[in-house]
Amino acid sequence: MFDFLKKKISSWIGKEKPKKKKKGAKKKVSKKKKLDKSKKIKAQKSEILKEEQIQKIEEKPKENFFSRLVSKISSAKLTQEQFNEIFEELEITLLENNVALEAVDKIKESLFKSLVGQEVKKQDAEKKVLESLKDSVLSVLIEPPNFIEQINSHKGVFTILFFGINGTGKTTSIAKIAHLLKKNHISCVLAAADTFRAASIEQLKTHGERIEVTVVSSQYGADPASVAFEAKKYAEKNHIKVVLIDTAGRMYTKENLLKEMEKIVRVSQPNLKIFVGESITGNDAIEQARTFNETIGIDGIILSKADIDEKAGTILSVSHVTKKPIYFLGIGQGYDDLEVFSKKTVLKNLGLE
Numbered sequence: 001m002f003d004f005l006k007k008k009i010s011s012w013i014g015k016e017k018p019k020k021k022k023k024g025a026k027k028k029v030s031k032k033k034k035l036d037k038s039k040k041i042k043a044q045k046s047e048i049l050k051e052e053q054i055q056k057i058e059e060k061p062k063e064n065f066f067s068r069l070v071s072k073i074s075s076a077k078l079t080q081e082q083f084n085e086i087f088e089e090l091e092i093t094l095l096e097n098n099v100a101l102e103a104v105d106k107i108k109e110s111l112f113k114s115l116v117g118q119e120v121k122k123q124d125a126e127k128k129v130l131e132s133l134k135d136s137v138l139s140v141l142i143e144p145p146n147f148i149e150q151i152n153s154h155k156g157v158f159t160i161l162f163f164g165i166n167g168t169g170k171t172t173s174i175a176k177i178a179h180l181l182k183k184n185h186i187s188c189v190l191a192a193a194d195t196f197r198a199a200s201i202e203q204l205k206t207h208g209e210r211i212e213v214t215v216v217s218s219q220y221g222a223d224p225a226s227v228a229f230e231a232k233k234y235a236e237k238n239h240i241k242v243v244l245i246d247t248a249g250r251m252y253t254k255e256n257l258l259k260e261m262e263k264i265v266r267v268s269q270p271n272l273k274i275f276v277g278e279s280i281t282g283n284d285a286i287e288q289a290r291t292f293n294e295t296i297g298i299d300g301i302i303l304s305k306a307d308i309d310e311k312a313g314t315i316l317s318v319s320h321v322t323k324k325p326i327y328f329l330g331i332g333q334g335y336d337d338l339e340v341f342s343k344k345t346v347l348k349n350l351g352l353e
Contacts, residue, residue, distance in 0.1 A: 010351040068086045070125045070126050070129050071125075077117055077118065077119045078115050078116050078117065078118060079116070080112075080116055083111075083112060083115065083116050087108055087111065087112075090107075091104055091108065094107065094313070094316075096311075097311040097312070097313045098282030098283055098311045098312075098313025098314060098317070099313040099316050099317050100283065100286050100313070100317035100318075100320070100321055102317070102320060102321055103140045103316055103317040103320045103321070106136075106139055106140050106320055107136040107137065107139065107140060108136075109139075110132075110135060110136035110139040111132055111133065111136045114132035114135060114136070115128075115129070115132055130352070133352065134347060134352050137316070137346065137347065137350065137352065138343055138347070140316055140317070140319065140320040141316070141319055141320075141343045141346060142319040142320075142323070142324065142325040142326070143325065143341075143342065143343055144300060144325035144326060144327045144340075144341055145325070147180075147327055147328075147340070148184050148186070150272075151181075151186060151241065151242060152186070154271060156236075157232060157235045157236055157240070157241065157242070157243060158241060158242045158243070158271050158272075159232060159242075159243045159245065159268055159269065159270040159271050159272075160177070160242065160243070160244050160245065160270060160271065160272045160273075160274060161228075161245045161247065161264065161265065161268055161270035161272070161273050161274065162174050162244070162245060162246060162247060162274050162276055162302075163247045163261060163273070163274075163275060163276070163292060163296070164249060164275055164276040164277055164288065164292075165249050165277075165288060166197065166249030167249065167278075168249070168276050168277055168278045168285075168304055169276065169278065169304035169305065169330055170246065170247075170249065170276040170304075171194075171200070171203055171204055171207065171246055172207070172304070172330075172333070173276050173302050173304055173328075173330055173338070174190065174204070174207075174244050174246050175190075175204075175207035175208075175210075175211060175335060176328075176330070176335050176336075176337070176338040177244060177328075177338070178190060178207075178208075178211055178213045178244055179211050179335040179336070179338075180338060181241075181242055182211065182212075182213070186241050186242060187239075187240045187241045187242070188213060188240060188241065188242035188243070188244055189213065189214045189215070189216060189231055189234055189235050189238075189240050189242070189243055189244070190204055190207070190208050190213055190214070190215045190216070190231075190244050190246065191215075191216050191217075191227055191228050191230075191231030191232075191243055191244065191245040191246065192204045192205070192215055192216065192217035192218075192227060192246055193224040193225075193227040193228045193231075193245050193246055193247050193248075193264065194224070194246050194247055194248040194249070195218060195219070195220050195221055195222045195223075195224055195227065195248070196220070196221075196224075196248040197248055197249065198220075200246070200248070201215075201217050201220070204217070204246055205217065210335075211335060214234075214240075216230055216231040216234050218230070224247060224248065224260065224264055225263050225264045225266075225267040225268070226267075227245075228243075228245045228264055228267055228268040229267050229268065231243050231245065232268060243268075245264070245268060245270070247261065247264060261295075261296055262295075262296060265296060272299045272300060273296060273297065273298050273299045273300075274298070274299065274300050274301065274302055274327065275288070275289050275292050275293070275298045275300075275301050275302070275322075275324075276301075276302045276303075276304060277289055277301065277302075277303055277304070277314070277318070278303070278304050278305050279303040279304065279305050279306040279309040279312065279314045279315060279329070279330075280305050280308060280309045280314075281314070282311065282313055282314055283313075283314075285303070285314045285318065286314060286317050286318050286321055289301060289318050289321065289322050289324075290321050290322060293322045293324065298322060298324050299324060300324055300325055300326070300327040301318055301319070301322070301324060301325070301326045301327065302326070302327055302328045302329075302330065303315060303318070303326060303328075303329050303330065304330035305330060306329035306330055306331055306339070307329075307330075307331040307332055307337075312349070315329070315346065316346070325341070326341040327340075327341060328340060328341060329341055
């Protein structure tokens, strides 16, 4: 993840070193030939030196966003006009990598406050710009609470409701969460409240069998809220700590389906409402999260397919847009392929750590 942005940032801050050309094997030359060619070589040396000097001038690196900021703040106070002109390169790069405009504006605001009007010693300029860039990225991210501690600190049954559109890896993400809970010795039950999509109940049951977790279900067409209610009753009766509720994938533009979700929320009274989206869908995933948050109110986010998201603009944007944390990133198809989200990991993946 972050492949494109990392490459760009690394080139700006000088972390990408040019590859050294392999020197060819030297051919053995006889003494006689060496003497014959010595005059010719001497004559060529001055020409080679001249060519190298010209090449060095031509290869002088073009100033970029990072180097221009360093140059400005180390020579004089950076003005608002200068900052806006220089920031344009970063702004275009972020937008090209699916970072939401609101997040770009927040990054700009943070950098502006940190750098405009500042005059820094030449030897400290690069460090100042790098730290400001780190802080600006951190300003759009939200560190999630400790998921396991959050559950363990709650008295009684802890209910988590999952929702999102079809095909985002929602059901698989639920199975991964159940597997994580089992590894941490926390009992759980799965609720197959997606009674609409063909084979959805069978899919959840298959996951349940593989990870050895009970699935509470009904027939297709049944009221999803009643399935969630029965799962909670089952958990209370059998002293099970967590209920994980799967729901039908619904387009965030369909008002009637969102109202159905509101009913499930009223009946199940979840402790956590988790939106599951695909990291690779970029701005579409951001809009989905925004709409679900405005309609139902979400508490956290799981982004699937983060491992194949080269742009990763969704990761940088979705928390800032919804004001809710990313709990996990899906990084593969296995039950262990669930990564706890952290700001530090984002900085590392961007090449800023």
